Amino acid sequence: MTSLRYRVAAVLALALALPLSLTACGGGSGGDDGKIVIGTKFDQPGLGLKNPDGTMSGFDVDVSTYVAKELGYSPDKIEWKESPSAQRETLIQNGQVTFITATYSITDARKEKVSFVGPYLVTGQSLLVKADDTDITGADSLQNNKKLCSVSGSTPAQRIKDTYPGVQLQQYDTYSACIEALKNGAIDAVTTDEVILAGYAAQSPGTFKLVGQPFSQENYGIGLKKDDTDLQKKISAALTKMESDGSWQAAFDKNLGPAGIPTPAPPALAT
Structure with missing residues (x-):
């Protein structure tokens, strides 16, 4: 009888643990498969676009891919998650993404909910x-x-x-x-x-x-979980390297040059 109770308890423990382990593998910042989940736009040509063949292209995509490489993730280890404007803070706060690069303007209101690294691009x-x-x-x-x-x-x-x-x-x-x-x-x-x-x-x-002329200044930043200072420092180092080794300018020329926008100097990082 005692051994039967132990076997029943073990089965129940396994049944309870299984959904938890499956949830953990599907977590936003990557699981046992060694992947990283990055948020971006899927419908913005030149910035973040999901192509008909399923590949991703755009300046934000290239910035994200470079940062991911510096964090130790090759392109085949990136899982892209669509990040509409109104959902960006929620995706970060819920841990569904590691970071978001999605034409994400740095504002004081947003900094109350998430942390940023940037700006990596200034527009209006x-x-x-x-x-x-x-x-x-x-x-x-x-x-x-x-x-x-x-x-x-x-x-x-x-x-x-x-x-x-x-x-x-x-x-x-x-x-x-x-x-x-x-x-x-x-x-x-x-x-x-x-x-x-x-x-x-x-x-x-x-x-x-x-x-007309642009009537604002928008500082695009990479958004991540609030007060994750370790990841913030790593992303900042990656962006600094991208701007200094010519990769930033090459990405801008490739993705936004065809739209007729002159290539600016990379902005100085403030956060």
Whole structure:
């Protein structure tokens, strides 16, 4: 009887342990398979794009791949996780990713929830319209009840709400949805950072154009779990090396050069 009780207890212990072990293997920062999970955008040409063949491309992807290499992970050990703007903090806080490189502007509000390393890229908010549009010439011309699209949870969307209350702001989950709405005439313009818009314009030559001057400064950073100072230092060292050995400039030229954006000097890291 005693041995039977032990066998039953052992079976119960195994049954309870099994789901926990499976959960641990599926954790966001990699499991027993030695992989690292990195968040990025899947729908931003030139920055973070999942191609039809399943491969990833873009400046953010190249930055992430370089950082992962410096952390000890080869490209085949990277698992990419789509990170929409409104979900980035949640993905980091829940441990579903090790870090996120996804056109992620460093702001004081976000720094209350996650930590950053950067900036690794500096850009500014701009406007994209149809190529034949002559009504919208810059941010000030939006006030005439123009329909403007941006993404929920993004810094550009919040800036429009705060600064241009006369604009009819439509908020979608992704910029690709905004681009489709612009293409079919449902909205008049798309706003986000210039490098993002330039990527979409380059993808459809002659369809869209950038108008006006950038009306903000956005500092893109790599987001990671709050107060993980060890990982923060390692990512910072990786970015510093990338900027100094020419890899940063090569990645910019390859991914954003075709969009017509001059290659800037790499920004000095502040965090």
